[in-house]
Amino acid sequence: MAFRASVLTLYPEMFPGPLGASLAGEGLRTGLWSLETHQIREHGIGRHRNVDDTPAGGGAGMVLRCDVLAAAIDAAVPENDTRPRLLMSPRGRPLSQRMVRDYVAGEGVVIVCGRFEGVDERVIEGRGLTEVSVGDYILSGGEMAAMVLLDACVRLIPGVMGKEASGTEESFENGLLEYPHYTRPREWEGRGLPEALLSGDHARIARWRRERAEQITRERRPDLLNPSPLGGEGGSAKR
Ligand code: SAH
DSSP states (O other), X not given: OOEEEEEEESOGGGSSGGGGSHHHHHHHHTTSEEEEEEEGXXXXXXXXXXXXXXXXXXXXXXXXXXXXXXXXHHHHSOTTOOSOEEEEEEEEEEOXXXXXXXXXXXXXXXXXXXXXXXXXXXXXXXXXXXXEESSSSOOSSSHHHHHHHHHHHHTTSTTTSGGGTTOTTSTTTTSSOOOOOOOSOSOBTTBOOOHHHHSOOHHHHHHHHHHHHXXXXXXXXXXXXXXXXXXXXXXXXXX
């Protein structure tokens, strides 16, 4: 069955957005994956369909109500739906290629997009939401984070990228950052191509790429080579 994405948001008009363009958009139109959005506000309270309220205990900003969000989730997701229920959140587990592969191996994902200061903690517990982060910075809402997650998933769906989806040599797939790429022209502004790539010797080219990948990883992301024993996603792609 094709990968299904259900997104709960206060801004459904943001979707598919960039996911409707290029190969992801082609895959959407040809049914390689599907996307449905659900307007959280439809489950808002009263005539004004309020979805948020002031934080218990005081403080700045507003908090998405647990009852509203739970009603939206219950209406959008049948009880026997086994897809992971994700909440985009800066407190979440940092998204990794390994997690993306796991999502694509399943039937899809349900994604809740937060807004304001965040969501009432009780709905995270009560509806079994798994918090996922796209990095250590704060976005104004979960929508773009959801698009990042979905883009990473969709390009791995068989057929979406055609031949280009080799996937296996890409950054993170073997626990390393990728080697540098080159193409024509053979000389540009006084810069030539690395000897090894012109040699036609496949073993030598493979060795050169491997060495460059290891060097770049050592320089830029040593954490990928020496994953912390206490967890984190370092070197994750392998395990
Ligand atoms: N007050 C919160 C940030 C709220 S930002 C805090 O300090 O943790 C508003 C919403 O944007 C969040 O509920 C979440 O859904 C989304 N968001 C912001 N940054 C994100 C990130 N790095 N990864 C995933 N979602 C994020």
